[in-house]
Amino acid sequence: METRPRSFYILAAFFTLFLIFLYGPTITIAILSFQDPQGGLTFPMRGTSLHWFRDLFEEQAVGDIWGSFRRSFILGLMVMVTTVIVSIMGGLAFRKRFAGSTLLFYLIITSLVIPSILISLGVGLIFSQAGLSVHWSTSGFGAQLSWTLPFGLLIMFAVFNRFDKSYEEAARDLGASPWQTIRHVVLPIIAPSLIGVALFGFTLSYDEFARTLLTAGSYNTLPLEIFGMTTNVTTPVIFALGTLTTLFSFIVIAVFLLIVWLTGRRRAKQGSDAGKGLV
Template sequence: MEKRSRSFRVLSVFFALFVLFLYGPILTIGILSFQGPQGGLTFPMNGVSLHWFRDLFQEQSVGDIWGSFRRSFALGFMVMITTVVVSVLGGLAFRKRFGGATVLFYLAIASLVIPSILVSLGVGLIFNQLGLPIHWASSGFGSQLTWTLPFGLLIMFAVFNRFDKSYEEAARDQGASAWQTFAHVVLPIIAPSLLGVALFGFTLSYDEFARTLLTAGSYNTLPLEIFGMTTNVTTPVIFALGTLTTIFSFCIIAVFFVAVWFMSRRKGKVSDAGKGMV
């Protein structure tokens, strides 16, 4: 085996420390959530128990956690479906030339860089002034789309830049209609990348805080509920909740990766589907 240079060793250590920096804190609260009933927010561990997880499952002990989880899950699902459909349509539109394409592109980019609190404040104000009820499924849903759609669109750009147009031409030469070409040729090819868009749509919505702060109405989503807890809960129950929802996020990510892997394996060739996700 080739001997690696000194820079490789130094940078490996740097990278390992970076990964530790990324994951260390979350692992720590994972451990601390198993504190004994008398345990506090920091080490040392005061015994080991499932006390704080049990606490979470007891109704009304610390707010409406399960209700907020259900809402966040439903909202994440809505945002995911909408992001995939709207981004694919947008991606298809940008393959052709159309009037206003540049404006729409810059709007999407602006959507990424404009501070979230402005979206939150502005949407809240509009709904108030129009007399519309503020609700996570209406105002909250729309606000979150301003964060997930640009990511979806950028992924679609990456996908269509790599797309081999000759597949479509072949289909058209064989007499396939525009819809048949899309449904039977384009869609199956881009499907693994759509899972990437879906992953962004769901997870970014599920964890979104700033954009839902003023647009969720009287029913909190999970991140809002957790933030509320930080001001008045001083027991490891908040670590238990953090651990559970992080495990949930990891599971969602894993499901998407397995699905991508499975789909590209079925296609029988190594695809660059994973690239669309990054």
């Protein structure tokens, strides 16, 4: 039996420590959220129960948990749809060279390296100085797009850089118009990547704090609400909230992965049916 080198065990131990570092805080919060009504914010645990999860669904003495969740969810959907649409349009536009394309590309990417709090401050000032309402659905929406759009565009640039143009040429040879080519050829091929862009857009928006801090106006999104609760909530209810929001994030990711899997199976079935038709 071949023995593994010592380096394998060293790297395995390092990777295990990395996973503990990555998921340890989340697991700790999840464990502490199952304490009984006398539980505190630290170990050791004081019994086990679902008391703090039930407490989340009762009228809260502080905060607006479900209102902030609803706002974050709606904002995430708005950002997701906009990111997908603009990323597709940008990816298609950058397939051809045009005047100022390089400068425009770097301007888009620069948004990722500017401190998020400065983006939040700048967007908030622009809206207030222009006499516009500083609100999570307007200024908050714009600030979050400055975070999600560069990621979406980078993904689409990579996708179209590897895209085989012969599919489009074949569609045009068969008489398809440019719109028909995009709708029936390009979009189905890049569909898994579009789902990835949508996932990026939603999750980045749903969890975003810094770029929303000064642009949400009078109503908090969920990250802002949780941050506010850390200053005045001294019970494990905040851990229960963190556990549920983390679970929700995993459910969203699972749904998107399921869509990708189903899309892949559908494409494979269509390809198999087309192959049988040629036989």
